[in-house]
Amino acid sequence: MIVFPNCKINLGLHILHRRADGFHDLETIFYPVQIKDALEVLAHGELHFNSSGITVPGNAADNLCLKAWHLLKKDFPDLPAVNIHLHKHIPIGAGLGGGSADAAFMLQLLNDKFRLELSATQLINYAAQLGSDCAFFIPNQPCFATGRGEVLQPLDLDLSGYSMLLVHPGIHVNTGWAFGQITPQQPELSLQESILQPVTSWKDLITNDFEAPVFSAHPILREIKEQLYEAGALYATMSGSGSAMVGIFGKNKIAGILWDASYRVFEII
Numbered sequence: 001m002i003v004f005p006n007c008k009i010n011l012g013l014h015i016l017h018r019r020a021d022g023f024h025d026l027e028t029i030f031y032p033v034q035i036k037d038a039l040e041v042l043a044h045g046e047l048h049f050n051s052s053g054i055t056v057p058g059n060a061a062d063n064l065c066l067k068a069w070h071l072l073k074k075d076f077p078d079l080p081a082v083n084i085h086l087h088k089h090i091p092i093g094a095g096l097g098g099g100s101a102d103a104a105f106m107l108q109l110l111n112d113k114f115r116l117e118l119s120a121t122q123l124i125n126y127a128a129q130l131g132s133d134c135a136f137f138i139p140n141q142p143c144f145a146t147g148r149g150e151v152l153q154p155l156d157l158d159l160s161g162y163s164m165l166l167v168h169p170g171i172h173v174n175t176g177w178a179f180g181q182i183t184p185q186q187p188e189l190s191l192q193e194s195i196l197q198p199v200t201s202w203k204d205l206i207t208n209d210f211e212a213p214v215f216s217a218h219p220i221l222r223e224i225k226e227q228l229y230e231a232g233a234l235y236a237t238m239s240g241s242g243s244a245m246v247g248i249f250g251k252n253k254i255a256g257i258l259w260d261a262s263y264r265v266f267e268i269i
């Protein structure tokens, strides 16, 4: 069985306060984006994982696909061993939640392939144990998210009438480090209300708390944001803790930019 985990962007992100468990309560809008990995699982004699495409940092044994299998195996002792192949295409450490997407798609795939009959709510509970933004990839539709990012409220938001440019300059931002740079505070404007306003007004309404510290550490990201506006973006933002930068444009209204050859640039129409 093969599935194609997609990534997400964050439209606005506020960090509200630090919790006793070390995590932070936040509010954000998750929006699915169709840049995808490929994840294939075959029933096999013993558990095996390999990957191709972009190199995933860390040990293969720590890959979130394997963690998803082990998590279900604890509750379903008869879950068969599987042979997993991941082709990695989604930029890593980019604020696109690619690892979380792989984990959530793995849970869903195992649920379907081995008829575990887990409900969406149960899958969300498993996903939340694997990563704070992992739960989003179960409904995988635009959501207003609170809590650690796992409390999801579907949102009627459709950007298919716009074009989107996603620019990844290859900088890997560590999520834990990024949270450590923030002094949590209550936002001045309600994100839930701002997102309902026209996209043309988002520039003045919708902010990402990670931009200030991450732009300080990597000033090139501020320049990319400015370039996106110069190219005609109606709204430009960093996704999550970065470093992917997103521009939302009128349909087919992206002015040509000569990006640095080392950047990965995705045009999503």
Ligand SMILES: C[C@@](CO)(OP(=O)(O)O)[C@H](O)COP(=O)(O)OP(=O)(O)OC[C@H]1O[C@@H](n2ccc(N)nc2=O)[C@H](O)[C@@H]1O
Pocket (backbone or CB within 6 Å): 010, 013, 022, 023, 024, 025, 026, 028, 094, 095, 096, 097, 100, 130, 131, 132, 133, 134, 147, 148, 149, 175, 176, 179, 239, 240, 241, 242
């Ligand atoms: C910041 C966000 C915004 O969507 O995404 P990315 O930019 O990483 O994609 C998410 O909150 C990231 O979620 P995820 O990448 O799953 O984070 P986790 O693995 O759960 O946590 C990584 C580390 O980030 C910190 N963390 C994460 C989530 C949260 N609500 N509070 C935190 O303080 C913790 O220090 C934790 O050890």
Ligand SMILES: Nc1ncnc2c1ncn2[C@@H]1O[C@H](COP(=O)(O)OP(=O)(O)O)[C@@H](O)[C@H]1O
Pocket (backbone or CB within 6 Å): 056, 057, 058, 062, 063, 064, 065, 086, 088, 091, 092, 093, 094, 095, 096, 097, 098, 099, 100, 102, 103, 173, 175, 241, 242
């Ligand atoms: N399948 C996977 N894909 C990407 N990263 C993974 C995966 N499994 C584990 N990881 C670990 O998760 C870290 C962050 O991954 P990623 O989801 O790309 O970050 P972000 O949440 O910033 O988009 C990586 O540095 C890597 O060590």
